[in-house]
Amino acid sequence: MSPRPKTSLDMETIIRTAADLADRKGFGDVTLANLAKELNIKSPSLYNHVDGLPGLKKQLAIYGINNLYQALEDAKENFSKKDVVLALSIGYVGFARKHPGVYEATFNAPDPSDSEVQDAGSKIVGLVLDSLGAFGLEKEEALHAVRGLRSLIHGFCSLEQKGGFGLNLSLNESLSFMVEAFMAGIAARRC
Amino acid sequence: MSPRPKTSLDMETIIRTAADLADRKGFGDVTLANLAKELNIKSPSLYNHVDGLPGLKKQLAIYGINNLYQALEDAKENFSKKDVVLALSIGYVGFARKHPGVYEATFNAPDPSDSEVQDAGSKIVGLVLDSLGAFGLEKEEALHAVRGLRSLIHGFCSLEQKGGFGLNLSLNESLSFMVEAFMAGIAARRC
């Protein structure tokens, strides 16, 4: 048999296809074999574009973090300044719901300390830090607050995705409740 | 070659060995092959005790949830009534740090809706609900509060384990900060 033409494939479509695969079949089904099938090539050919499965997962993580950042920027734009934090939270959770596989990829990079991954992530920290400006916190307090917010929202998404919430109770109400409670506690700190 | 005697192995040691493996090498290294090596048997022999890899992971999840419950009960005992929630949080995080692999197994059961898994988990919800009694919340509010607390603490553990917190700032202080902020927000609700 003859090798196929070289035109079709570029990094962009590879990652996009992988992201699609992740969201449709789950992050666990992101394999070189499955991805190759969707791209109509053989899996060893992927090594011409990506540094094995770990390399693919790293790229997918960065792609996901960047898209999440975009989603947060959009959420920030489209809502009033008053409830920025709630808007951000809803935007974050909305992204995780719409892109469960990509969201999972986001914090499953093979090496989280990789500088590219780290850099993508710190842009998000910056954005949240900025949105917290109105609360007039000390520098350290603000960093603790960002960590808290991330923990709260990421924990919510993670538990929601893994089916950790068994009860018959609105998830969206839980989300508003916990974000508002947390922010109320933060606000009370100013006194 | 001859099959080996039947005396040695029981379910208890299998799960304990798997838990040890998880904590030493990571949850991702919990494979039938690795577990069999540690038990000095061949991997197909494990099928006499466990329903394949998914069955093993289910058992490990239940084991982990039950141990986490124990850790929380201990934490509750050993601290004053005043800061039960902070004590619980510290106990929870302490368990996750001491048993990272088992903790990860805890929310990676193959089927989270499985009733055994669900039951083990709802014991924890009950314990936390109970500890929240002092705050005098409405029933629904209390459930939202439990979800919030779980999200907060699980999110913290998850991000800590995955290296999600890059900054040079005390993690323990972040933990106290976020738990206290959240609980202050909850307490403010009574008015």
Added chain:
DNA sequence: TTGACTTAACTAATGCCATTAGTTAAAATT
């Protein structure tokens, strides 16, 4: 005690996966 049954180990084989090595032809460059 002996014989039948059950059980928990085994070996062998299958299929899927990632990965490496080596090949080939299309595309790009000189």
Added chain:
DNA sequence: AATTTTAACTAATGGCATTAGTTAAGTCAA
């Protein structure tokens, strides 16, 4: 037009889970 680079390919290896079939140790009833 010739050469180089590139991106596909096939073939092969080793690790994994899993299934099927085998065997001998342990259990238990006659």
